[in-house]
Amino acid sequence: MRILTAEEFFAERKQTSPTITNEEKLDRAVLDIIHNVRKQKDSALINYTEQFDGVTLDSLFVTEEEFEEAKTQVGDEFISALNEAKNNIQAFHEAQKEQTWFMEKDNDILLGQKVTPLDRVGVYIPGGKAAYPSSVLMDVIPAKIAGVKNIVITTPPQQDGKVSPYVLAAAELAGVNTVFKVGGAQAIAALAYGTETISKVDKIVGPGNAYVARAKKWVYGDVAIDMIAGPSEILVVADETAPVPYVAADLLSQAEHDESASAICVTTSAEQALLIKTEVNKQAEQLERKDIIKPSIQDNGKIIIAENLHAAFDVVNEIAPEHLELMIENPRDYVELVKHAGAIFMGHYSPEPLGDYFAGPNHTLPTNGTARFASPLGVYDFIKKSSIIQYSKDALLQSADSIITLANVEGLTAHANSIKIRKEEKNA
């Protein structure tokens, strides 16, 4: 984990575009997969699952028996925790619901916006390095609240050829019973273009590793996507009130997702920076997933020393992290300074995993700097809007000349004529 000053950090950002070569390699692999799935459909899915997941599948479908078996495996404690999380997620997302609305003027003009749920949504649930039942709730509940009728899940199979029973139990609790055993870029291609078994959807949502995130970017336009939700990121802003063991534990919580996950701390104290680095290394040694954590911390971990909190927030806004923790005194006084972050966790007792599992706001969040322009997954991702316009005869005649003038200026006389024709009594 490198320690550097804010000035050094900004100087490095200016000089480097370190990911371009990697991106080209990734693009070639992903485009190849998309192309083959479009051509060979199910058989490409079966082959890629063999190649990347080491599993030979007879069928891509999760059967009813597999759902039943899953129920017997997961235990009451898990179901009860899942139900608590579901209630919190549901309550938070209910508040995001949007309704069709109208505005009227003098009984002559009616304008509005009609809200309609999407027809078909495909949810990607990651499954390579961990199973994510929590992501099932996060991605399906807002779709259900929006009123989406047709929701399917794709997720990679485990080594035994089955889908994690915890993922299946969460799917059942969230009300989805169509689950396909396919992951990676091939799953995204299948949802975007359809195969013999998997029908094309209108929108693909859900997080995943770099292959999944890149594939979503490539299919966008042929299908809608929620955002680029790739490898996890955390940025902790710590002042001298932040307990060092808490800071280290929170950084490590995201590093364990993926070797490409990133954990960064910005602190106002050089002394604390050293303590945090030592504590991160100490705690990492004790963690089960240290094989993933160590490369993540080694390659992407940083501790940045800022002169003061204002300078710390310049770093935050430059990085635009997926998760931002404010482990500082009076965090609410500083929230105004945050311009770009997927989720903001305030205070010493709001660690990131509280949001991953339980509090209610969505954990599918924009990564890789895209928090500059993207928002957390929400009910708004599963609806679309249509404008509504109705004028009475009187209202149209009153505005006719202005509309005709505008149409004539654009040289669009057929447009002008569609208004003119209504001015002449004989055509009524």
Ligand SMILES: NC(=O)c1ccc[n+]([C@@H]2O[C@H](COP(=O)([O-])OP(=O)(O)OC[C@H]3O[C@@H](n4cnc5c(N)ncnc54)[C@H](O)[C@@H]3O)[C@@H](O)[C@H]2O)c1
């Ligand atoms: N941003 C968010 O909201 C959010 C939420 C949860 C998880 N995540 C992230 O999701 C990711 C989950 O990753 P994961 O790997 O555990 O599961 P995953 O399901 O995203 O990826 C596994 C799949 O990747 C494909 N793959 C692996 N190696 C490949 C290769 N060499 N070439 C082509 N395809 C290959 C395989 O098809 C495999 O099934 C992590 O990076 C985690 O940080 C993000």
Ligand SMILES: N[C@H](CO)Cc1c[nH]c[nH+]1
């Ligand atoms: N931190 C992940 C989003 O980057 C979400 C997650 C699910 N389970 C645990 N964590």
Ligand SMILES: [Zn+2]
């Ligand atoms: Zn997490």
